Amino acid sequence: MAKQERAIRTRQAIVEAAGAVFDEHGYTSTTIAMVLERSDVTKGALYFHFPSKEALAQAVLNEQVPFGIVPPQACKLQEIVDMTFVVGQRLLTSSLLRGSIRLAVDQEAPSRIDHGGPFRQWSERLEELLELARERGELLPTVQPRQTVELLVGCFSGIQLMSRALSGRADLGERLSVLWAHILPSIAVPGLLPALDTRADRGVRVLASPERVAS
Amino acid sequence: MAKQERAIRTRQAIVEAAGAVFDEHGYTSTTIAMVLERSDVTKGALYFHFPSKEALAQAVLNEQVPFGIVPPQACKLQEIVDMTFVVGQRLLTSSLLRGSIRLAVDQEAPSRIDHGGPFRQWSERLEELLELARERGELLPTVQPRQTVELLVGCFSGIQLMSRALSGRADLGERLSVLWAHILPSIAVPGLLPALDTRADRGVRVLASPERVAS
Structure with missing residues (x-):
């Protein structure tokens, strides 16, 4: 394994461990020692990549958007729908993603950390897709991307929060399905609506499909 | 002042102080001593009403729904719209409301505390109003209240969160206006839509109106 590749893997192992610890303990109670123990890397390696707890938190916060990678679809609105269901599904299995969302949502992380980062990053990614949807004639003319x-x-942020509080996120797929049923008629041209798949288990099915993109 | 009335006022002063401290410091860092200092009541009075920090947090969590009190409207959907704008506006001025929402949203408060309580209480209150809206013929037949x-x-939970992270809640009214523009066409009978007021400053105007209900 080349030196650079090893460094990338080490960094990723640290970020994964930090995400899991932030998920379980939140920002204040997390210590670098806890991340060190979880990640199984040397103290020197950890401090080489991340000089502080703040730097760890910032790295975890920046890891959210890759969890939204989904297989391309001819219909770009379907791709956007798929992103929400896939992120919802991955929340159940990825402690890094849960840790990242907890850091963005909890106020306890210090204000030096950019809580707004993930909100902006998701918005930018989705805006690219929605602009593509517009070019393809999928959107009502009233839509301001x-x-x-x-x-x-x-809405996604709050729905996953409510689902976590009420059902440990077990009903997140159902809640996303309700969101899309209410919002799509204000976004999509009417002819597209019957073809869009917004059923609660959409995330499970997308992740099980053979052409799914690895994450 | 009767003894009972004094007790109610003392209790309310403690809850207000606790809300402000939870808003600023979160659950973990808050101590009863901090609440005591802020509330200007005696230690004995505080422990008489609230034996523990947990009890304080639970009381603060239960204080959210009264912030949604708005003047009655002939159109019940307008009343629901008004609740969201008024709560958004009151978030700017009430540290008790901010503290209550922080406790519901942050994961740091222990799981013995019922994080789901405010979500359920808002849902119940809104469901009563939406059932009235249905009786008055305001809803599309497809709506499941x-x-x-x-x-x-x-959606409200997440929108206020995002608004806090990106603008210190300054743009919350705008964001609520966008929410209603996307969702109302899936809820209201078409004839009602032009009459519903969902402009960003709706909360300010409702709170300034002479018939507003004190809170």
Whole structure:
């Protein structure tokens, strides 16, 4: 294994461990020693990549958007729908993703950390897709992409929060399905609506499909 | 002042102080001593009403729904819209409300505390109003009130969160206006839509109106 590749793997192992510890303990109670123990790397390696707890938290926060990678679809609105269901599904299995979302949502992390980062990153990624959807004639002419994507990001944040509080996220797929049923008629041209798949188990099915993109 | 009335005022002073301290410091860092200092009541009075930090947090969590009190409207959907804008506006001025929302959203409060309480209480209150809206013929026949109100509560939670992270909640009214523009066409009968006021400053105007209900 080349030196650079090893460094990338070590860094990723640290970020994964930090995400899991932040998920379980939150920012304040997490210590670098806890991350060190979880990640099974040397103290020197950890401090080489991350000089502080703040740097660890910032790295974990920046890891969210790759969890939204989904197989490309001819219909770009379907791709956006798929992103929400896939992120919802991955929340159940990835402690890094849960840790990242906890850091973005909890107020306890110090204000030096950019809590807004993930909100902006998701909005930018979704806006690219929504602009593609517009070019392909999928959107109603009234749609203002920036407003709509920021609404989606805000709604997703709160829906996963409520689902966590009420069902440990078990009903997140159902709640996302309800969101899309209410919002799509204000976004998509009517002819597209019957073809869009927004059933609660969409995330499970996308992740099980053979052409799924590895994450 | 009767003894009972004094007790109620003392209790309210403690809850207000606790809300402010939880808002600023979160659950873990808050101590009863901090609440005591802020509330200007005696230690004996505080422990008489609240034997523990947990009891204080639970009381603060239960204080959210009264912030949604708005003047009655002939159109019940308008009343629901008004609740969201008024709560958004009151978030700017009430540290008790901010503290209560922080406790519901942050994962750091121990799991013995019922994080789901405010989500359920808002949903119940909104469901009553949405059932009235249905009786008055305001709703599309496809609306399932429980699903719609839980969606609204989830979306509101996330939108205020995103607004806090990106603008210190300065743009919350704008974001709520975008939410309603996307969701109302899936809820209200079409004839009602032009009459519903969902402009960003709705909360300010409702709170300034002479018939507003004191809170």
